Every structure is written in structure tokens, then in C-alpha cells.
Amino acid sequence: MANCLRSLIALLSLSTSLCFAQEALVVASTTSTEQSGLFGWILPRFEQSTAIKVRVVAVGTGQALEIGRRGDADVLFVHDRAAEDKFVADGYGSYRKDVMYNDFIIVGPQDDPAGVRKAANVNDALIAIARTGQSFISRGDKSGTHAAELRLWSKAGTDPKTLAGYKETGSGMGPTLNMAAATGAYTISDRATWGAFKNRRDLDLVYAGDPVLFNPYGVIPVNPARHAHVKKEAAERFAQWLISPTGQEAIAAFRADGQQVFFPNAKK
Known part of the structure; x- marks a missing residue:
């Protein structure tokens, strides 16, 4: 009888654990994070x-926003300000809060x-390419990142799809950097993913610093x-933790390749 009772308790404990696992907060986020x-x-x-x-679904920001529209995530952590504002204005998001920023860079052959x-x-950099x-x-x-790239090409007065050397991967930043490294090509990356990227081969950071490359999250x-x-409550706690002093300090302390690559900017 005692053994049966212990077995029942173990099964109930396992069942409870599985329920909690299924109840994990789902965060849809960009691949760079x-x-x-x-x-x-x-x-x-x-x-x-x-x-x-927390369970993270790491996809492009456009896909993350679509996941949010379907209600398949509880909270989003993304970086396309115009699309984020529309998401909230359309009633899909409760609000948007600034969390951090970094910048986009151009990498290419050394x-x-x-x-x-x-x-x-x-x-001038894109026109030169x-x-x-x-x-x-x-x-x-x-x-x-793709949305920012297209805006930059537009401001440069160039339709990139008319260029013979322009290729799309249809995938995240890591695979795109891998293809650029393998083919000796240029690409636009967020600084954080570049900092963590190991397969650089002949690639180097060749342009940064223009204010229009500002990248808020x-x-x-x-x-x-x-x-x-x-x-609702778990999503709210996640959002408020990110913008709290504790969350902001954690973001500031993160390093990629020994460098700070995200800079907290939550409003006090």
C-alpha cells in the first residue's frame, strides 16, 4: 500500500511538473537576442x-509580430519600431516600452x-557596393534587420533586386553571415550577432557609425x-523586469566577443 501511495505521489508530481512546463511564458523575439x-x-x-x-521563439521580427497577432505568444521582444507601433495601434499589443538599443553595421571582405x-x-556605402x-x-x-536594410537601400535610391550580386537567404542573421563569409560578400548585421559570430573567415566590419543605423528594441x-x-500577469512581469533597474543592469553587463553590444534605454 505504501509503495502504491509513493507511486501515486510521484505520478502527481510528474503531472504537476509537466503542467508547469506547458505553462511557460512564450516570448516571440528576434534572432539577434x-x-x-x-x-x-x-x-x-x-x-x-x-x-x-520562459520559452523563446526566435524568428525575424516580422514573424514574431505575426505570431503575436495570432495569439501564439504572450509577449514580444523585437526591433522594428514602425511595425511595433502599428501592432499596438491595431490593438494586438497592450503597450510598447523601450528596452535597449544597439546599431546596424556593414560587414564585408577585409x-x-x-x-x-x-x-x-x-x-554612399551602399551606392559603392x-x-x-x-x-x-x-x-x-x-x-x-531586413526591414532596416530595405529602408536604407530606398534612401540610397537603389532597388537592390535589380543588382546582379544581390541574393536573399530567407533566414536568420547567423546563416546570412555564414553565406557572406563563404562567398566574400557584403551584408548588413546587427552588432550583437556579429560580436557573437565565430565563422568570420575573411569578413570584417567595414562600416558603422551613421546615426540612421540606430537599432532600438x-x-x-x-x-x-x-x-x-x-x-497576462507573467507577460507583464517579464516586460517590467526588462525595464527595471535589475533587468537594465543585466542587459548592460552582457558581452559578446568581450564587447558591450546592447545598451539599456528604458525610460525612468
Whole structure:
């Protein structure tokens, strides 16, 4: 009888554990927060302080926003400000809060055949790549990085799809950097993923610093008025932890390749 009772208790404990695992907070986020290693740094701290388990769905920002629209995530952590504001304005998000920022950079062959290092601004850098017929690898995945890249090409007065050397991977930043490294091509990356990227081969950072390359990240709890099943309280705690002094300090302390690659900017 005692053995049966112990077995029943064990089964109930296992069942309870599985229920809690299924109840993990779902965060839909950009690949840069995952591939840079940021989540591996901050999530254990969040989980320890709140006892809330987190499951990350790391996709491009466009896909993350679509996941939120369907109600398949509880909270978003993304970086395409115009699309984020529309998401909230359309009623899918409860609000958006600034969390952190970094910047976009252009990487390319170390010998820089397009002369991008000499460019006065990012417009000139992209025009130089186009004019010299160099290969350029685009994510082509409707991510925040892809959206920023297309805006930059537009400001440079160039339709990249008319360029012979322009190719799209349709995938995340890591695979796109891998293809650029394998083919000696240029690409645009967020600084954090580049900092964590190991397969650089002949690639080098060839352009950075233009203010238009500013890359802000925001957190958006999915609106429970739109999707009643979302974990409202857990999503709220995650959002508030990110913008709290504790969360902001954790973000500031993260390093990729020995460098700070995310800079907290939550409003006090």
C-alpha cells in the first residue's frame, strides 16, 4: 500500500511538473537576442527572481509580430519600431516600452573591394557596393534587420533586386553571415550577432557609425483583450523586469566577443 501511495505521489508530481512546463511564458523575439547569447545571459536571472519559466521563439521580427497577432505568444521582444507601433495601434499589443538599443553595421571582405570604409555615410556605402557590382547577401526574411536594410537601400535610391550580386537567404542573421563569409560578400548585421559570430573567415566590419543605423528594441505584451488566453500577469512581469533597474543592469553587463553590444534605454 505504501509503495502504491509513493507511486501515486510521484505520478502527481510528474503531472504537476509537466503542467508547469506547458505553462511557460512564450516570448516571440528576434534572432539577434537569441543568437547573440543575450537570452542565455538574462533569462536565468529573470527565472530565478520570478520563478517564471520562459520559452523563446526566435524568428525575424516580422514573424514574431505575426505570431503575436495570432495569439501564439504572450509577449514580444523585437526591433522594428514602425511595425511595433502599428501592432499596438491595431490593438494586438497592450503597450510598447523601450528596452535597449544597439546599431546596424556593414560587414564585408577585409580587402573591401567596394571601398566602403571610405564612405562618408551609409548611403554612399551602399551606392559603392551597387556601383562596383559586389555581392550583397540579404536576410530577405521580413525581419527587423531586413526591414532596416530595405529602408536604407530606398534612401540610397537603389532597388537592390535589380543588382546582379544581390541574393536573399530567407533566414536568420547567423546563416546570412555564414553565406557572406563563404562567398566574400557584403551584408548588413546587427552588432550583437556579429560580436557573437565565430565563422568570420575573411569578413570584417567595414562600416558603422551613421546615426540612421540606430537599432532600438522594445517589449510588447500581447493584448489579453484580443487574445484572452495569453498569460497576462507573467507577460507583464517579464516586460517590467526588462525595464527595471535589475533587468537594465543585466542587459548592460552582457558581452559578446568581450564587447558591450546592447545598451539599456528604458525610460525612468
